[in-house]
Amino acid sequence: MKLQQNSPQDYPLDLGLPWDLPLESWPTAHFVDVARGISRNIVRFTQFRGRIYAIKEIAEHLARHEFQFLRKMQELDAPSVRPVALVTQRRDCPNKALLVTHYLEFSMPYRLIMSESNWEYGYDTLLDALAQLLVWLHLQGIYWGDCSLSNTLFRRDAGKLAAYFVDAETAERRDKLSDGQRELDLMIAQTNLGGELLDLQAGFGLPEGVDPVGVTEDLLRKYHDLWQELTQVEFIALDEQYRVEKRIQRLHDLGYDVEEMEFETTPDGNRLRLVTKVVEPGHHIRLLESLTGERVQSNQARRLLSEIYRYRASVNRTRREAGDMELGEQEAAMQWFQEEYRDALNLIPPDLRHLNDDAETYHQLLEHRWYESERAHRDIGWHDAVSSFVEKILLPQAGQA
Ligand SMILES: Nc1ncnc2c1ncn2[C@@H]1O[C@H](COP(=O)(O)OP(=O)(O)O)[C@@H](O)[C@H]1O
Ligand SMILES: [Mg+2]
Numbered sequence: 001m002k003l004q005q006n007s008p009q010d011y012p013l014d015l016g017l018p019w020d021l022p023l024e025s026w027p028t029a030h031f032v033d034v035a036r037g038i039s040r041n042i043v044r045f046t047q048f049r050g051r052i053y054a055i056k057e058i059a060e061h062l063a064r065h066e067f068q069f070l071r072k073m074q075e076l077d078a079p080s081v082r083p084v085a086l087v088t089q090r091r092d093c094p095n096k097a098l099l100v101t102h103y104l105e106f107s108m109p110y111r112l113i114m115s116e117s118n119w120e121y122g123y124d125t126l127l128d129a130l131a132q133l134l135v136w137l138h139l140q141g142i143y144w145g146d147c148s149l150s151n152t153l154f155r156r157d158a159g160k161l162a163a164y165f166v167d168a169e170t171a172e173r174r175d176k177l178s179d180g181q182r183e184l185d186l187m188i189a190q191t192n193l194g195g196e197l198l199d200l201q202a203g204f205g206l207p208e209g210v211d212p213v214g215v216t217e218d219l220l221r222k223y224h225d226l227w228q229e230l231t232q233v234e235f236i237a238l239d240e241q242y243r244v245e246k247r248i249q250r251l252h253d254l255g256y257d258v259e260e261m262e263f264e265t266t267p268d269g270n271r272l273r274l275v276t277k278v279v280e281p282g283h284h285i286r287l288l289e290s291l292t293g294e295r296v297q298s299n300q301a302r303r304l305l306s307e308i309y310r311y312r313a314s315v316n317r318t319r320r321e322a323g324d325m326e327l328g329e330q331e332a333a334m335q336w337f338q339e340e341y342r343d344a345l346n347l348i349p350p351d352l353r354h355l356n357d358d359a360e361t362y363h364q365l366l367e368h369r370w371y372e373s374e375r376a377h378r379d380i381g382w383h384d385a386v387s388s389f390v391e392k393i394l395l396p397q398a399g400q401a
Contacts, residue, residue: 131226160299294359303359
């Protein structure tokens with residue numbers, strides 16, 4: 001058996017596992033049960049030193065390709081699963097390799113999201129997330145070749161969903177994708193998604209009014225709208241400089257940073273042709289990270305930033321009234337982080353703190369505080385908000401109530 005590690009930090013995997021045997025014949029005691037989607041190949045999950053790993057058994061050349069591809073994705077900081085190791089030359093299973101990835105924490109396969117008891121998001125949110133993922137990949141020149149709901153994982157992201165790329169067997173990266181290649185990728189997505197929804201319909205049914213064909217068309221529409229917004233070329237009169245700023249603002253609102261702007265005078269000399277090149281949608285993520293050191297998902301970052309701005313405005317109002325110096329952005333962010341974010345999270349019992357990532361828990365807590373304060377017609381404050389949040393939201397989530 002030969003084991004190639006992606007990075008030394010991941011070492012050691014459990015060398016005691018029977019890596020030489022076909023995955024199907026491993027004793028079940030090695031496996032843990034997690035929420036998971038449908039797979040063509042054999043996929044199992046195992047836990048070692050507090051971490052969960054996904055192990056997939058596939059033909060060696062595919063495993064090699066996927067391993068290398070996921071490494072590239074990691075360099076790009078892509079929303080994808082992260083590779084851990086590639087296991088080849090297995091004594092009792094020489095033709096198949098094992099691809100080990102980090103289990104994507106807090107992720108949910110679409111069947112779980114769409115099951116009735118969990119149906120809190122709706123198709124719109126699910127499709128937004130999938131369209132964003134496809135646009136992200138295409139902007140990077142990545143052709144997926146097998147976009148489907150079961151090859152995507154979803155995580156809660158402050159009232160929305162964030163989509164992650166999981167199955168990279170068919171994916172390829174080029175310098176740039178042609179329109180034809182993008183269209184082909186979308187056609188595959190549409191076929192796969194349609195099939196999956198028909199399966200769901202035949203299985204446990206779809207909510208009223210949802211028709212599989214309509215849903216796949218919505219995906220394409222969302223994709224094209226976003227693509228258009230991000231890549232369109234604008235013509236601007238020489239005295240319309242403000243439109244450049246507006247364009248940058250619009251891209252920021254969508255979560256994208258502008259990497260490059262190109263201005264070219266039109267042949268008649270009266271207007272400028274503006275081409276913007278965007279980088280990956282991490283505008284709010286990067287901003288929040290620079291202010292607090294925390295790295296969270298996009299919508300969570302947006303939510304936390306608006307909390308920081310609210311906090312700063314309120315602290316500075318008091319300071320102004322007292323004749324004190326006002327807080328700068330960085331100072332306000334650090335103070336908010338310690339005094340509101342951390343302190344509120346620390347009030348949650350440790351065994352319930354890990355049901356979601358911290359940013360998501362905080363977002364839910366804010367929602368809960370707002371909701372309960374509305375009901376009480378007064379601001380109920382952090383302490384009451386946390387105890388009621390634990391009792392009404394977290395304990396039921398943990399199955400303890
Ligand atoms: N790293 C991971 N984290 C969480 N779930 C995973 C991971 N890898 C695989 N899965 C789950 O296993 C399913 C199948 O994985 P996938 O790579 O699509 O295998 P296949 O090539 O057999 O389709 C996915 O839908 C997903 O639910
Ligand atoms: Mg798959």
